[in-house]
Amino acid sequence: MHRNFKPSGNNRSRFAPHKRRGSGPKQSTVHYSRYINKAVTKEEDVPYEPTHTFDTFGLNPRTAATLRHLSFTKPSAIQDQSIPPALLGKDIIGLANTGTGKTAAFLLPTIEKLNANPVLSSVLILAPTRELAQQIDAEFRRFAAGQKLFSALIVGGANINRQIQQVKRGPHIIVGTPGRVKDLIDRRVLRLQAVNTFVLDEADRMCDMGFEKDIRTIEAELPKDRQTFCFSATMTPNIKAIVEQFMNAPETISVVKNQTNDHIEQDVVHTRDKAHKIEILTELLSQPEFEKVIVFGETKHGVQRLADNLSNNNLPAAAIHGNKSQSQRERALHSFKTNQVSILVATDVAARGIDVDGVSHVINFDPPQVYEDYVHRIGRTGRAGKPGKALTFVGQK
Ligand code: AMP
Numbered sequence: 001m002h003r004n005f006k007p008s009g010n011n012r013s014r015f016a017p018h019k020r021r022g023s024g025p026k027q028s029t030v031h032y033s034r035y036i037n038k039a040v041t042k043e044e045d046v047p048y049e050p051t052h053t054f055d056t057f058g059l060n061p062r063t064a065a066t067l068r069h070l071s072f073t074k075p076s077a078i079q080d081q082s083i084p085p086a087l088l089g090k091d092i093i094g095l096a097n098t099g100t101g102k103t104a105a106f107l108l109p110t111i112e113k114l115n116a117n118p119v120l121s122s123v124l125i126l127a128p129t130r131e132l133a134q135q136i137d138a139e140f141r142r143f144a145a146g147q148k149l150f151s152a153l154i155v156g157g158a159n160i161n162r163q164i165q166q167v168k169r170g171p172h173i174i175v176g177t178p179g180r181v182k183d184l185i186d187r188r189v190l191r192l193q194a195v196n197t198f199v200l201d202e203a204d205r206m207c208d209m210g211f212e213k214d215i216r217t218i219e220a221e222l223p224k225d226r227q228t229f230c231f232s233a234t235m236t237p238n239i240k241a242i243v244e245q246f247m248n249a250p251e252t253i254s255v256v257k258n259q260t261n262d263h264i265e266q267d268v269v270h271t272r273d274k275a276h277k278i279e280i281l282t283e284l285l286s287q288p289e290f291e292k293v294i295v296f297g298e299t300k301h302g303v304q305r306l307a308d309n310l311s312n313n314n315l316p317a318a319a320i321h322g323n324k325s326q327s328q329r330e331r332a333l334h335s336f337k338t339n340q341v342s343i344l345v346a347t348d349v350a351a352r353g354i355d356v357d358g359v360s361h362v363i364n365f366d367p368p369q370v371y372e373d374y375v376h377r378i379g380r381t382g383r384a385g386k387p388g389k390a391l392t393f394v395g396q397k
Contacts, residue, residue, distance in 0.1 A: 030371050035364070035392040037266040050080035057083050059108060060115050066145055076101030077255040083109055086229070091247040094231040095254035097375075098202075098355065099383040103139045106199050106229045111144050113197060113227075114172050118149065121190075123173035123197040124222070126215060128205040129352045130155040130177060130326060131333065136201065137175045149173070154190070156180045157326040164189050178206060178214035185221060192221045198246070203232040203239050205352055205376075212238060219246055234372070264382035264390050271395035278309060281365060284391070285315050285343060291360040292336075294380050295345045298366035306365065307345040317343035320350040348373050351380065359383070364392040 052075055054067045075083065078096045086092050086109035096102040110123055127133040137153045152166040154176030160183070167174070167189050174181070174190070184190035198219070200206065206215060228247045232239050233256060243250060269284075271277045284290055297303040300321040307319035318332035318341045329350065336344040337356050344356075348368065359381040368374040374392075382388025 030368060030374060032268050032367075032392070032394040034371060035266055035268045035367075035374070035390070035394070037264075048077045048080070050075045050077070052080050052084065057087065057108070059112060062147055063108065063111055063115075063143060066143060070142060072104070076105075078102050078253060079105045079108070081253045081255070082106075082251075085251045086227075087112060089227055091228045091250035092230070093235075093243055093247070093250045093252040094229065095233070095235060095252065095256045096231060097233045097256060097379055099379060100255055102201070102231050103136055104143065106201070106231065107136070107140055107143055110173070110197050110199070111140075111147070111149065114144075114149050115147065118172055119194050119196065120170040120172055121167075121174060121192065121194045123199070124181070124192060124195050124218075125173065125175045125199040125201060126178050126181065126206065126211075126218070127175065127201045128177065128209050128211065129349065130157055131329070131350070131354045132202060132352060133175045133177055134330075135355050140173060140175070151175060154180050154184060155326070157329075160184075178211040178218060182214045182217055185218065192218070193223060195222045196226045197229075198222055198226055199229040199231070200242070200246075201231050202352070203230050203242065204234045204236055204372075207236065207238045207242075208372075209349070212242075215242070233375070263386075264378050264388045266378065266390045266392070268392050268394045271393045273395075277365060277393055277395070278306075280393070281306075281363065282310070282313055282315065284361075284363065285310065289360065291342060292339070292356075292358050293343050293361045293363060294351065294356075294359055294377075295343060295363045295365050296351065296368070296377050297345060297347060298369075300347060302366065303345050303347050303350075307343075310343060310345070315343060316341045317345050319345045321347045322349060324350075348377065352376065354380065355383075356380065357383065358386070359388065362388070362390045364390070367392060367394065 054072060054075060055064055078094055078100050082092050082094055082105045094102055094105060125136055127136055133153060133155050137151050140151050150171040151173045152171040154163050154174055156177055156179050167184060230243055269280060271280060285293060297306055300323045303321045304319050307317040310317040318335050320329045320332045333354060335341050362378050362381045364377060368377060378390035381390060
């Protein structure tokens with residue numbers, strides 16, 4: 001029993017090396033030692049000193065005022081370095097993780113361009129998940145507030161007829177997931193001959209999720225004379241191929257320092273079996289410092305069962321996974337964002353790109369399949385320079 005279990009970097013000795021003997025559906029390929037990393041203390045973090053301010057970028061006064069209103073005081077590294085060349089019309093490869101401010105890095109120059117020339121359906125933004133597409137759309141609406149610039153969100157799992165109506169109304173920008181965008185092209189609802197700005201956000205995730213073919217089909221519909229942004233956390237061979245084919249003399253801006261955030265304290269929790277995992281999880285989540293927690297599970301059913309189990313144990317939890325409808329996912333995410341529940345149980349795919357402030361802990365109830373998923377998972381905490389903790393359960397299923 002782990003009644004007084006308190007995870008910390010100092011009690012690592014109790015987490016002995018462990019051989020996996022479980023017969024679960026899939027084995028993680030990641031050695032547990034990669035889940036252990038003492039957080040670098042805040043004092044050692046050198047804050048990025050931007051060379052620009054939002055005023056010196058030369059953005060239109062309306063956008064500049066909106067940014068002030070949103071308390072965007074200093075550009076982040078990716079914004080500082082990519083907004084000036086983007087405003088000159090250059091193609092940009094941005095190597096950046098979520099939480100770095102990459103969305104504003106491509107949206108602000110896009111809004112400038114639309115202000116100068118508000119052509120309908122001239123901006124196409126592709127993102128791997130509905131949630132990320134939705135967040136981009138929401139950011140666009142915030143930045144372009146009061147500017148008579150309109151967007152349409154074209155994502156799978158939501159009512160297609162409503163989306164068709166939205167596209168027919170003539171938005172300036174279209175934000176979508178590749179599958180649904182391709183669907184609307186095939187139905188001849190979406191016409192892309194006016195596109196002069198094409199954005200691929202989290203291109204590596206889109207390729208991981210099998211969207212490469214759809215992306216290529218969509219790109220073939222676009223005018224060649226356009227500006228292209230490609231954001232990715234990693235530069236894999238298929239991203240390199242896409243970049244070479246889709247982009248024109250791109251400028252690369254990298255703000256990926258190392259693979260995991262230095263200020264996220266990472267540790268493992270040794271577990272015996274399923275019941276023990278649930279027991280430890282319940283104990284952890286009952287501790288007051290576990291204020292806002294994302295718990296990752298492997299399967300859709302497992303995630304739902306775990307959330308139900310926690311909720312039945314007086315630990316109200318929301319769940320997001322692929323078996324939920326778009327509106328159910330939105331409701332779950334909203335209840336977590338607004339602190340109606342302090343626990344969100346999620347699968348990797350459902351959680352990709354979600355942006356929630358103040359997540360104190362990420363718990364990997366099931367280990368990630370590949371290290372890259374681990375990096376994405378733990379990147380949900382420790383955002384905006386805040387400290388965060390990531391715990392990974394290792395042991396039998
Ligand atoms: P992103 O990496 O684009 O998902 O952004 C992460 C979060 O940081 C979002 O909630 C943004 O609204 C916010 N953000 C982005 N850039 C800035 C900035 N320069 N100042 C303050 N907040 C920002």
